[in-house]
Amino acid sequence: MADETEKRLTGILRKLPAAQAGMLLEFAEFLLQRHGVAGQEDGKIVDAMEIPAPVEIPRPVEETVVKAVKRLRATYPMLDARKLLNQTSDLMTQHLVQGREAIEVIEEMEILFRTHYEKLAGNAKD
Known part of the structure; x- marks a missing residue:
């Protein structure tokens, strides 16, 4: 991830209330599942x-x-x-x-x- 993007995400995360920060994290994990390479072990997505x-x-x-x-x-x-x-x-x-x-x-x-x-x-x- 580009350093600038990471800084922007971190800044946004810090400004959000706890509930919305949790939702942002869940959404990021969802995107990782759909489009990331992590978790594709043993043929299981x-x-x-x-x-x-x-x-x-x-x-x-x-x-x-x-x-x-x-x-x-x-x-x-x-x-x-x-x-x-x-x-x-x-x-x-x-x-x-x-x-x-x-x-x-x-x-x-x-x-x-x-x-x-x-x-x-x-x-x-x-």
């Missing part, structure tokens, strides 16, 4: 301990389906959004076009995201 836990974002009492998708993407930043796109779009269509209740769609989306996370974490253990 990541170790289960390296997969960050979901971010705790409480579900609002009243929430739209669109806001739920945004919340779930923020809750599970380690998931590849492209892999969830078709299923998420199908659920969104069921709500907007077919009139399926928002609460049902949101609950199914939560299961979808959690299942993808558990699969990712499970694959890392293998």
Whole structure:
């Protein structure tokens, strides 16, 4: 890493509150898993301990389906959004076009995201 970039990151990290500094560190570790060379031992890309836990974002009492998708993407930043796109779009269509209740769609989306996370974490253990 360039010395200037390292100094800039260190400066930013020092200025952030503890919670946000922790989030920055988790994001950096996530990027390292995705794009770094560390952790590619024995054919295993990541170790289960390296997969960050979901971010705790409480579900609002009243929430739209669109806001739920945004919340779930923020809750599970380690998931590849492209892999969830078709299923998420199908659920969104069921709500907007077919009139399926928002609460049902949101609950199914939560299961979808959690299942993808558990699969990712499970694959890392293998």
